[in-house]
Amino acid sequence: MIDKAFNLTTDPWIKVIENGTNKEKTVSLIEVFRNAQNYRRLAGEMRSQDLSILRFLLAILTTVYSRFNAENEPYDWLTIDENMMQVSLDEDDDQEIKDDLLDTWTTLYQNGHFTDIVTKYLKLYNDRFSMFGEHPFYQVTESEYNQFVPSNKQIKDGNGPGKVAVRQINRQVSESANTPAIFSPKSGEFKNSIKIDELVRWLITYQNFTGVTDKTKIKTTEKFSVSRGWLYQLNPVFAEGKTIFQTLMLNMILMREDKMFYSQKPVWEYESIKTYVNERMKQQLPKNIAELYTSWSRLLHIHWNQRGQPIFFSAGIPMFNNEDVFIEPMTTWRIDKSSKRYKPAAKWLNSLGTAMWRSFGQYVNVKGSDDMHEPGIVEWLHLLDNKDIIPLDAQITLASATLISDGNATSQAPVVEVCDDMHINADVLFDKRNPNYWPKRIEDTIELTQKVGTVYWQFAKDIATIRGYGKPEAKEFANRMSGKLYENLNHPFKVWLSQLTNNDDRDQRIKTWNNTLYKLVLVTTDDITQSSSLRDIRGIVNENGNVKNIFTANNNLRYNIRKVLNLK
Structure with missing residues (x-):
């Protein structure tokens, strides 16, 4: 009772x-x-x-x-x-x-x-x-x-x-x-x-x-x-x-x-x-x-x-329209294709595996463009920083927690909860705009990381093709392996991000991450290569008459990643 x-x-x-x-x-x-x-x-x-x-x-x-x-x-x-x-x-x-x-x-x-x-x-x-x-x-x-x-x-x-x-x-x-x-x-x-x-x-x-x-x-x-x-x-x-x-x-x-x-x-x-x-x-x-x-x-x-x-x-009861509701400080924004107005960038099942750091440019206006709206909470923290209320050596934690619906228009029932965060020093997050502007360098590094992710996805798809998977199955396999790679990258990148300071040599810090990224990709690749079969080793002959097997795919992966990251 x-x-x-x-x-x-x-x-x-x-x-x-x-x-x-x-x-x-x-x-x-x-x-x-x-x-x-x-x-x-x-x-x-x-x-x-x-x-x-x-x-x-x-x-x-x-x-x-x-x-x-x-x-x-x-x-x-x-x-x-x-x-x-x-x-x-x-x-x-x-x-x-x-x-x-x-x-x-x-x-x-x-x-x-x-x-x-x-x-x-x-x-x-x-x-x-x-x-x-x-x-x-x-x-x-x-x-x-x-x-x-x-x-x-x-x-x-x-x-x-x-x-x-x-x-x-x-x-x-x-x-x-x-x-x-x-x-x-x-x-x-x-x-x-x-x-x-x-x-x-x-x-x-x-x-x-x-x-x-x-x-x-x-x-x-x-x-x-x-x-x-x-x-x-x-x-x-x-x-x-x-x-x-x-x-x-x-x-x-x-x-x-x-x-x-x-x-x-x-x-x-x-x-x-x-x-x-x-x-x-x-x-x-x-x-x-x-x-x-x-x-x-x-x-x-x-x-x-x-x-x-x-x-x-x-x-x-009637809900107000969700366009241009900039009074809401706790959301990222997107431009609606039809109305050309801003709407909250809600999370859906298809974005389930995307960590906050991969969308860094949605939280910080890294390019200073007029058509990008930062979350109100980031604007507020920036104002406090400009007024010297928050110490420059303070670490800012931006966090997220939400329920994701089933996507069914007649129910929108929650099916999973997603929580994430990223830690970044105030002097880095609110770095003054200059050629070494940290937020832009961070965004460039993330874009480079995701290019590597695309190279790895293609490698995984090649392996699936070698194993005789059909196109849908090969794509699903590549998506799953790509998700595993990003799982392995999440913690190291968040640590790298949290340790950046305004006194850093930007190029050296980015080079350090690129080397770490290369090693993590090779470690993740081992999960595939160590379970290889005779078919993977024998491979297939492509339309040009060349043999494509797990060794050629691995060599191509290493070459392409070094090329993307400009590594010797």
Whole structure:
């Protein structure tokens, strides 16, 4: 039985790892902000869940510190009411606003902890963070739900269409009614069993990573299709610090040089659910980060059965367009071929094996081109670097965590979680543009590495042809062997990248990597050559009458790689 009294501000639900003990601990909202400097990282069931909760925590911090400075005082250029909400803003002196916000960020970062104003804010909005009552957290009441859905979709006494089982909300299971999840951490009836603290974590995650299986939608004058959760549509990137405090601070964007978004409005600050839903029906882009980070993808009502277990009812609500949403700082971007506008570069199954470092040019504008948009988080870190707030010898960790869908247009069910990171020194990442500009040299090195990867792919395809594989099988074999090569390259390249400094001889450091790359390719090649058969040795005769076997293929591989890398 679940006790019907749980408040996110005071009851423990956020899983963290303590600094000193490396032990897992579950804490409340107030605790996590008071002691963020004492926790190493979030430690929920999945890293994508941690990212969802990170954005939720950032929505709170961004809201508070866009209204109050590091001394817990309201800024001079705005008026705050008794509910700690912004009433008016004087935008006449844009530079003063930016300076004040940056001063607040700097003071907090230097002090190493958040201030009591965050606790005061949470206590004031205490009822909006309760899982039960008139304003259930991230949910609607039964009457509110029925108000928005068609009459044939309404709930009565805990029954009705639009049900979503706990096993589907839990993204470790993600089991629909039609497709059992075989490899699941829970089995049978336990897939629908959940504790209240875990439920809170998955509730936030589900609003971010929702599929499209819903059959119930809210009533609107214009038709709309249910959309995936917003975070599910991104190729996420965020900065990671040594503590939760550092991670929150590095990702807490209070201002951007070319964008105004000082008025924050998270979902719980809306006057009513009706006001929020009516706003969402307009399908307008969020105008601030707090609103974006707390955007709902579904209208959810939780009915508690006699055993104290939750039954979810879900209705789709209109999602805003994903074109040119540059208010979103945690994604890479791509240009849509048809509209010629920018969209988040979401990850799909076909990009599953591509590590972050191989897409370095999507994270950093290495060529300084006007048609490339860096992720907002990279722009923010660059701004902090320009203001000399981040030390040049600091190491920046850019991380990613996301769920990848099955690609089925009617379900978009998550099938795999992908997590990655890359470490790079600040003076390298934000190196000043010159002939030895490090980011451009890094990108050139990656392109050269991928040319080597293409040579290796052709070698693997030649071996498959020698072994008598058909064209589809040969291509599949080459893809598999190529994937293994990149698996072997990932760790060494990330180490090489993390050790670069601005004092390096660029040519020598790149030459060192090229030599390492050559050796790693030969090691990976051994996996093929050591399992060679008589057929591989005998080989085949090509159209020119030349014998093609494992020895000629190996010699061609070595020659072509040395040529690409300009090695003697």
